[in-house]
Amino acid sequence: KNQVEQSPQSLIILEGKNCTLQCNYTVSPFSNLRWYKQDTGRGPVSLTIMTFSENTKSNGRYTATLDADTKQSSLHITASQLSDSASYICVVMRANQAGTALIFGKGTTLSVSS
Amino acid sequence: DVKVTQSSRYLVKRTGEKVFLECVQDMDHENMFWYRQDPGLGLRLIYFSYDVKMKEKGDIPEGYSVSREKKERFSLILESASTNQTSMYLCATRTSATYEQYFGPGTRLTVT
Numbered sequence: 001k002n003q004v005e006q007s008p009q010s011l012i013i014l015e016g017k018n019c020t021l022q023c024n025y026t027v028s029p030f031s032n033l034r035w036y037k038q039d040t041g042r043g044p045v046s047l048t049i050m051t052f053s054e055n056t057k058s059n060g061r062y063t064a065t066l067d068a069d070t071k072q073s074s075l076h077i078t079a080s081q082l083s084d085s086a087s088y089i090c091v092v093m094r095a096n097q098a099g100t101a102l103i104f105g106k107g108t109t110l111s112v113s114s
Numbered sequence: 115d116v117k118v119t120q121s122s123r124y125l126v127k128r129t130g131e132k133v134f135l136e137c138v139q140d141m142d143h144e145n146m147f148w149y150r151q152d153p154g155l156g157l158r159l160i161y162f163s164y165d166v167k168m169k170e171k172g173d174i175p176e177g178y179s180v181s182r183e184k185k186e187r188f189s190l191i192l193e194s195a196s197t198n199q200t201s202m203y204l205c206a207t208r209t210s211a212t213y214e215q216y217f218g219p220g221t222r223l224t225v226t
Contacts, residue, residue, distance in 0.1 A: 032213065043118075043204050043217030044157075089156070093213060100213065106156040 002027045004105035006090050012111045017080055021108045023073040023090035031095035035064050035075050038087045038107070047075070047088075080112045116141045118218035120205050126224045133192040135221050137205030143216075145208040146188035148172075148180060150201040151220075157204065163188055195225045 004025045013019050025033070032051045036044035048057045048064040050073070057064050061078045077084055090105040121136035137146065147162040149172075159172030161180040169180050177199060181189045192199055205218040 034215075036217075041220070041222070043206075043220045045217070046214065049214065102159075102215070104157045106154065 002092075002094055002101075002103050004090055004092050004103050006088075006105040006108050008108060009106075010109040010111070012113060013080055015080060015082055015112050015114050019077050019080060019110065021075045021077075021088050021090075021110070023075070023105055025071050025073070025090075025092045025103070025105075027071075027092040027094045027103050029094060029096050030068065030071075031093040031100065033064075033066055033073050034091045034093070035062070035073075036089040036091060038089060040086070044089055077110075080110075082112050082114060085110060085112045116143075116207070116216040118205060118207055118216050120203075120218040120221050122221050123219060124222050124224075126226065127192075127195050128226055129196060131192075131195050131225075133195050133223065133225075135190040135192075135203055135205075135223070137188045137190070137218055139186050139188075139207040139216075141207065141209070141216075142185065143207040143209045144185075145210065146182065147206040147208070147215075148178075148188065148190045149204045149206065150174070150199075151204055152201050160190065195223075197225050199223065200225045 007022045034049045035047040038044040050066045063076045066073045087107040087109050089107045092103045094101045117140045119138050148160045149157045151157045163169045163182040179191045203221045208215040
């Protein structure tokens with residue numbers, strides 16, 4: 001079954017600290033993996049897209065890793081800021097002859113406190 | 115920059131009303147999508163369209179219909195709103211070239 005599991009479900013950290021969010025997937029055939037940031041009451045905004053051949057991709061203080069062998073990805077946030085408080089959604093694209101489909105994780109809610 | 119706009123940020127409707135949610139994009143993307151997002155369930159695909167006048171059912175199409183008369187506009191219709199359709203509705207567009215997907219700001223619909 002095509003699934004995307006994220007952990008933890010929620011996380012609270014102090015401003016300035018680092019954190020890592022996890023994403024495990026069983027989607028096949030794999031096309032790419034995305035991380036989105038969703039502020040409360042807003043639409044998701046793309047942080048990174050990673051294909052099969054990419055192991056690491058950075059976007060400012062956000063660094064995503066992908067291990068296609070173990071089907072795991074992580075999103076590392078460095079020196080967290082209050083504005084990082086949001087939901088982070090891992091999404092995997094499945095692509096085959098029938099077309100493409102996005103499989104969404106349920107998200108990790110991050111709260112950064114001062 | 116890609117811009118995806120939705121007609122309302124907040125909407126309150128009564129049970130049984132017909133509801134129209136409109137999405138407009140300015141990037142000439144072929145593909146457009148409607149999702150709903152509920153706590154603990156994540157985003158679920160309602161309908162999508164890969165061209166004008168074309169539509170495909172997503173995972174949860176029951177109780178919804180869509181219309182795409184122009185490339186830039188994709189409408190979601192609730193024929194007879196029910197309380198279980200209270201949710202956050204998100205529109206998205208996607209280019210076939212890069213598969214990058216862009217979301218609108220969302221419409222928080224409450225059906226009473």
